[in-house]
Amino acid sequence: MKHVTYAEKAHLMGDDAADALVEYARALALADTTETVTLRAIDLHGNEVEATFLLSASTPILVESTNSGLEVPGNEEIVVNMRHATAALLDPPAVQPEDRSGDPRPRFDEEL
Structure with missing residues (x-):
């Protein structure tokens, strides 16, 4: 489980989700x-939430390890x-x- 800090709020999520999020943010920035x-x-209150992250070149994201024993929220498909x-x-x-085989436009080598 990792802490992901975004816009001054921290969320806990699985290692795979946190790592994929930061790598995706890096690729989008590039x-x-x-x-x-x-x-x-x-969230910080222990509630399971859906958090939406806007990722761009200027998105500051901090990912930290934690030793939390909470159950990891499922994000496998994402x-x-x-x-x-x-x-x-x-x-x-x-x-x-x-593939221009179905192109209806005339070709330069065809008569009109």
């Missing part, structure tokens, strides 16, 4: 873009999505040639 991510977390999005930002797919 790509000069923004995104929002909603994760289940535990973590997988963030990891895929992070990979796509850091290593985008190569550009593929366009």
Whole structure:
């Protein structure tokens, strides 16, 4: 479990969610873009909450380890999505040639 501090508020969440969040924020900053991510977390009062993070190049996020014995809120699907999005930002797919077989526009080598 880790503390994630964002906008002067701390939330507890699983290690995988906290680590994926900070890596995704880094990838978004490198790509000069923004995104929002909603994760289940535990607030300072011990309540399970959904926290939405606005991630951008100027987003300060602090992730700290903790020895909390609380049950980790489930974020498995969101973590997988963030990891895929992070990979796509850091290593985008190569550009593929366009398939023009169904293109209705005339080609330059065709008669009109």
